[in-house]
Amino acid sequence: MKITPISGFPEYLPAQRIIEQHFLDVIRQTFELHGFPSIETRAVEPVDRLVGKGGDADKEIYGVTRLADRSEGRSDSDAELGLHFDLTVPFARYVLENAGHLAFPFRRHQIQKVWRGERPQEGRYREFTQADIDVVDVGELAPHFEAEMPLVIAEVFRKLPVGQMVIQVNNRKIPEGFYLGIGIEDVAGTLRIVDKLDKIGPAKVKDLLVEAGRSPEQADQCLALAAIRSEDLSFVDQVRALGVEHPTLDEGLDALAAVIQAGIDNAPGALVADLKIARGLDYYTGTVYETQLVGFESWGSFCSGGRYDSLASDGKTTYPGVGISIGVSRLLGLLIGNGLLRSSRSTPACVLVAVNDEETRAGSTRVATELRARGIPCEVAPKPAKFGKQIRYAERRGIPYVWFPGAGEQGDQVKDIRSGDQVDADPTAWEPPTQDLRPQIIRAES
Amino acid sequence: MKITPISGFPEYLPAQRIIEQHFLDVIRQTFELHGFPSIETRAVEPVDRLVGKGGDADKEIYGVTRLADRSEGRSDSDAELGLHFDLTVPFARYVLENAGHLAFPFRRHQIQKVWRGERPQEGRYREFTQADIDVVDVGELAPHFEAEMPLVIAEVFRKLPVGQMVIQVNNRKIPEGFYLGIGIEDVAGTLRIVDKLDKIGPAKVKDLLVEAGRSPEQADQCLALAAIRSEDLSFVDQVRALGVEHPTLDEGLDALAAVIQAGIDNAPGALVADLKIARGLDYYTGTVYETQLVGFESWGSFCSGGRYDSLASDGKTTYPGVGISIGVSRLLGLLIGNGLLRSSRSTPACVLVAVNDEETRAGSTRVATELRARGIPCEVAPKPAKFGKQIRYAERRGIPYVWFPGAGEQGDQVKDIRSGDQVDADPTAWEPPTQDLRPQIIRAES
Numbered sequence: 001m002k003i004t005p006i007s008g009f010p011e012y013l014p015a016q017r018i019i020e021q022h023f024l025d026v027i028r029q030t031f032e033l034h035g036f037p038s039i040e041t042r043a044v045e046p047v048d049r050l051v052g053k054g055g056d057a058d059k060e061i062y063g064v065t066r067l068a069d070r071s072e073g074r075s076d077s078d079a080e081l082g083l084h085f086d087l088t089v090p091f092a093r094y095v096l097e098n099a100g101h102l103a104f105p106f107r108r109h110q111i112q113k114v115w116r117g118e119r120p121q122e123g124r125y126r127e128f129t130q131a132d133i134d135v136v137d138v139g140e141l142a143p144h145f146e147a148e149m150p151l152v153i154a155e156v157f158r159k160l161p162v163g164q165m166v167i168q169v170n171n172r173k174i175p176e177g178f179y180l181g182i183g184i185e186d187v188a189g190t191l192r193i194v195d196k197l198d199k200i201g202p203a204k205v206k207d208l209l210v211e212a213g214r215s216p217e218q219a220d221q222c223l224a225l226a227a228i229r230s231e232d233l234s235f236v237d238q239v240r241a242l243g244v245e246h247p248t249l250d251e252g253l254d255a256l257a258a259v260i261q262a263g264i265d266n267a268p269g270a271l272v273a274d275l276k277i278a279r280g281l282d283y284y285t286g287t288v289y290e291t292q293l294v295g296f297e298s299w300g301s302f303c304s305g306g307r308y309d310s311l312a313s314d315g316k317t318t319y320p321g322v323g324i325s326i327g328v329s330r331l332l333g334l335l336i337g338n339g340l341l342r343s344s345r346s347t348p349a350c351v352l353v354a355v356n357d358e359e360t361r362a363g364s365t366r367v368a369t370e371l372r373a374r375g376i377p378c379e380v381a382p383k384p385a386k387f388g389k390q391i392r393y394a395e396r397r398g399i400p401y402v403w404f405p406g407a408g409e410q411g412d413q414v415k416d417i418r419s420g421d422q423v424d425a426d427p428t429a430w431e432p433p434t435q436d437l438r439p440q441i442i443r444a445e446s
Numbered sequence: 447m448k449i450t451p452i453s454g455f456p457e458y459l460p461a462q463r464i465i466e467q468h469f470l471d472v473i474r475q476t477f478e479l480h481g482f483p484s485i486e487t488r489a490v491e492p493v494d495r496l497v498g499k500g501g502d503a504d505k506e507i508y509g510v511t512r513l514a515d516r517s518e519g520r521s522d523s524d525a526e527l528g529l530h531f532d533l534t535v536p537f538a539r540y541v542l543e544n545a546g547h548l549a550f551p552f553r554r555h556q557i558q559k560v561w562r563g564e565r566p567q568e569g570r571y572r573e574f575t576q577a578d579i580d581v582v583d584v585g586e587l588a589p590h591f592e593a594e595m596p597l598v599i600a601e602v603f604r605k606l607p608v609g610q611m612v613i614q615v616n617n618r619k620i621p622e623g624f625y626l627g628i629g630i631e632d633v634a635g636t637l638r639i640v641d642k643l644d645k646i647g648p649a650k651v652k653d654l655l656v657e658a659g660r661s662p663e664q665a666d667q668c669l670a671l672a673a674i675r676s677e678d679l680s681f682v683d684q685v686r687a688l689g690v691e692h693p694t695l696d697e698g699l700d701a702l703a704a705v706i707q708a709g710i711d712n713a714p715g716a717l718v719a720d721l722k723i724a725r726g727l728d729y730y731t732g733t734v735y736e737t738q739l740v741g742f743e744s745w746g747s748f749c750s751g752g753r754y755d756s757l758a759s760d761g762k763t764t765y766p767g768v769g770i771s772i773g774v775s776r777l778l779g780l781l782i783g784n785g786l787l788r789s790s791r792s793t794p795a796c797v798l799v800a801v802n803d804e805e806t807r808a809g810s811t812r813v814a815t816e817l818r819a820r821g822i823p824c825e826v827a828p829k830p831a832k833f834g835k836q837i838r839y840a841e842r843r844g845i846p847y848v849w850f851p852g853a854g855e856q857g858d859q860v861k862d863i864r865s866g867d868q869v870d871a872d873p874t875a876w877e878p879p880t881q882d883l884r885p886q887i888i889r890a891e892s
Contacts, residue, residue, distance in 0.1 A: 006490065010488075011488055014554065032794035034823070034824075039463055040457070041457055062511065063512070067528065081452070145828075265808060347483045349481035362707075365708065365712060377478050379480070382583075396549050
């Protein structure tokens with residue numbers, strides 16, 4: 001049977017997977033530093049729980065059925081199952097199912113694969129990994145959590161070798177209050193048009209707004225609001241200068257100022273108030289987040305989220321929350337696909353222990369056992385070939401050191417195969433330089 | 447819509463997930479110390495690649511179809527997809543697909559979920575995590591890899607808080623040579639009967655062997671062989687004492703002795719030569735491995751594998767290999783389900799930074815930022831409640847320390863809420879004891 005890749009289901013070679021692992025490790029460690037425990041949910045949900053929750057994702061759900069049931073005829077008592085297409089729908093179900101066992105406000109992170117049967121294209125997959133954090137509470141959620149989320153994300157991107165990532169922040173209450181203040185009542189409809197700004201430009205947005213019934217003056221005001229962007233708190237005065245008054249606008253400006261101030265205090269340079277951010281504002285109810293990789297703005301947002309008043313509800317209790325999700329596979333796919341990241345080696349092994357002959361393999365294995373006992377990843381050479389060949393085995397995988405048992409007058413020697421330096425070494429004491437212990441992820445200059 | 451768990455798809459609460467993460471971290475770190483890079487394969491394979499590869503698992507495959515395709519009528523050009531039921535079938539396909547980009551002998555580890563539509567029962571799931579290592583080579587595989595595998599597994603189980611795990615090792619060539627030496631030609635059929643030993647006992651196995659055409663003397667010899675078990679090399683003399691001669695038997699005894707000797711040298715007490723191990727011997731061609739948790743032998747093997755002559759073949763090239771797979775979910779499910787493991791806390795946070803009032807929250811957030819910069823996971827209190835209430839918030843989650851900004855005469859103080867000790871502390875210098883930095887996994891005495 002011929003083997004061909006399945007479009008939209010990417011797989012990495014070992015050296016690329018090391019890059020992915022580094023990203024996932026940094027994300028998890030940072031989420032944990034900020035006190036977000038991990039949960040994982042099953043890959044499947046009942047289809048009737050998935051449908052109607054994902055907007056466009058709805059029609060792209062993968063259904064899951066036992067092949068045996070197909071031929072035998074399914075029992076009607078079994079709910080039909082589908083693969084989850086995001087981590088929010090299963091999280092909402094998890095909170096309702098386990099509410100009695102969780103402590104609220106409940107923080108969690110979740111890093112898992114999700115599946116969508118969309119048409120594959122560059123940077124869009126049918127199977128991909130998302131990394132989410134959310135905080136949910138019972139009944140009410142304190143606003144300071146909206147300032148906390150982007151600090152976590154800023155730290156993730158500061159630690160990842162991606163270049164400069166900017167977190168764009170807006171608050172639903174700003175356009176809502178502003179629009180109401182200038183007499184526009186269809187807030188959601190107006191936001192949907194303003195959202196096209198990056199794609200079609202301000203002139204065409206104005207045309208569409210006027211077509212939709214806004215006056216030319218209202219349209220100009222909407223565009224003036226959307227043009228405001230600042231890394232500091234000056235966006236507040238810029239909005240005030242437009243001369244619009246509304247209590248909801250005041251609330252939104254105060255809330256956004258608090259988020260930006262927390263960024264200035266704890267993650268300088270990472271956040272920007274960007275009042276053109278409109279995506280998601282029709283279902284989020286407070287702060288919203290998007291991100292841009294500086295120099296690669298056309299790639300769009302790799303990390304989005306916001307505040308919602310009802311993640312889930314069981315009829316009696318409502319769970320408001322705030323969350324943000326990193327599109328790990330899309331980000332990695334573009335960075336790796338465009339040659340911007342590489343790994344210094346294709347294996348975790350830092351040392352290859354050479355073998356003189358099969359009779360002394362046991363000695364080489366004991367050296368490896370000693371090195372591992374002190375946390376040094378290593379591998380024993382597969383064959384007692386000529387040393388040049390054993391060195392090439394290491395070279396091919398990027399393993400930086402080859403260990404030669406009994407090569408020195410005092411005992412063993414170890415060679416840095418990049419420099420050629422070979423020195424006496426004791427397997428119970430030798431340590432590689434810290435930067436050689438693990439594979440290095442290298443950001444190519446673009 | 448009523449929310450009910452889906453049978454066979456387990457989900458953990460955060461404190462249990464911390465136990466699972468600890469297991470997966472130890473497994474991955476140990477695999478990496480032994481120079482096994484990670485790969486992940488997509489969750490789906492073409493159904494015609496899955497069928498016929500999994501024995502009984504065949505009829506338990508989950509098919510995957512886009513709901514949209516079901517209603518629109520599938521295009522015939524799309525191969526039908528199914529969820530993988532193990533990691534070996536996808537690994538074989540990955541090796542064939544990427545052979546030109548891999549360096550052989552190729553080592554890899556793979557830790558992923560797999561799915562089987564089996565009837566769920568205690569310790570058996572429909573969605574579960576496997577952790578595999580394999581080494582494959584082109585054409586021929588050196589026998590020393592068969593001695594390497596159980597050293598990796600022994601180290602994993604030594605580092606995990608599971609109690610004593612014994613790795614039982616046998617070699618296909620021992621029963622094969624032995625059976626041929628006493629005139630039994632149906633090796634596979636005999637092995638299948640001997641495999642029932644633990645379940646039905648020696649008397650019934652003898653009956654079945656005789657029913658199947660073996661003589662009573664042959665049956666007794668088979669049982670005598672299966673009764674041999676030793677932690678050292680004495681199994682060789684015990685087999686010799688049975689007086690059977692065959693070149694394949696000699697090969698098998700030498701090979702098993704090499705594996706046991708490597709265990710004695712590098713992982714004392716972890717391996718046992720156990721000649722009754724028969725499961726899998728009908729498709730493995732050399733060493734086979736099973737494991738037993740001492741005191742819980744009835745739970746069966748949590749980790750099995752062996753040497754195979756052909757993992758994959760593209761018609762021209764054959765890839766022999768040796769591999770071993772840890773059934774992580776089954777092991778964890780039994781340990782956690784029986785109350786044998788618990789986590790010291792339900793969050794990674796080591797410190798809760800208290801908040802005096804909303805006006806000074808920014809100061810508490812800055813303390814948290816300082817602590818995190820030095821790798822200390824922490825969380826800022828959600829509400830400026832009474833300190834007793836903030837301490838109870840930490841207590842409920844098992845967070846061991848509460849930080850009080852400005853509580854001391856010199857500045858901040860930190861309280862160990864287990865002992866009640868409260869001391870002056872500087873967020874740029876204070877360190878918790880190492881054992882408090884991460885959640886501890888505690889093995890209850892059974």
